Amino acid sequence: MGINSTLQYKQFSITASLYGAFGQDIFYNTLLNVINVSGINAVRNIGLSVYKDPVKESFANPVTPSSRFMLKGNYLKMTNLTASYNLDNVAKLFKGLKIYITGQNLFIITKYPGFDPEANFDISNTGVPSVGIDFVQYPSSRTLIFGINFSL
Secondary structure: OEEEEEEEEOOEEEEEEEEEEOOOEEEEHHHHHHOOHHHOOOOOOOOHHHHHOOOOOOOOOOOOOOHHHEEEOOEEEEEEEEEEEEEEEEOOOEEEEEEEEEEEEEEEEEOOOOOOOOOOOOOOEOOEOOOOEEOOOOOOOOEEEEEEEEEO
16 A cells, blocks of 8 residues: 655645555564573574563474564555745756655554564575575665756
């Protein structure tokens, strides 16, 4: 789903773009790799949720891929928000002077516990893609851009 809108009032305008996806499942492979409590004995990181859980996993439990790590990947993401102010012509030197600020990837609304439900770890293994697997991916970067636009 996607939503784009523009609001204008006199010389001020705001443009926003949101998109989202609903109904997909993601295999949270990162959790599979950090859920093993015995990792503490090996001086490795484990998931904080596993550490704080009052019911502890046995050190002897094998951790294998299963539907336990399939999580809902529903999300709504603000991909672009631009606020601008149009000063029009300034002293016959600058025409159409506009000052703006743009933010990209400002926020995401999701219950998915990983960094970003859009993250895909794609390693083709014998021609079989692995899209839909979240494995130690960084989320999309958040960017702020300040600018001035004009013509002479």
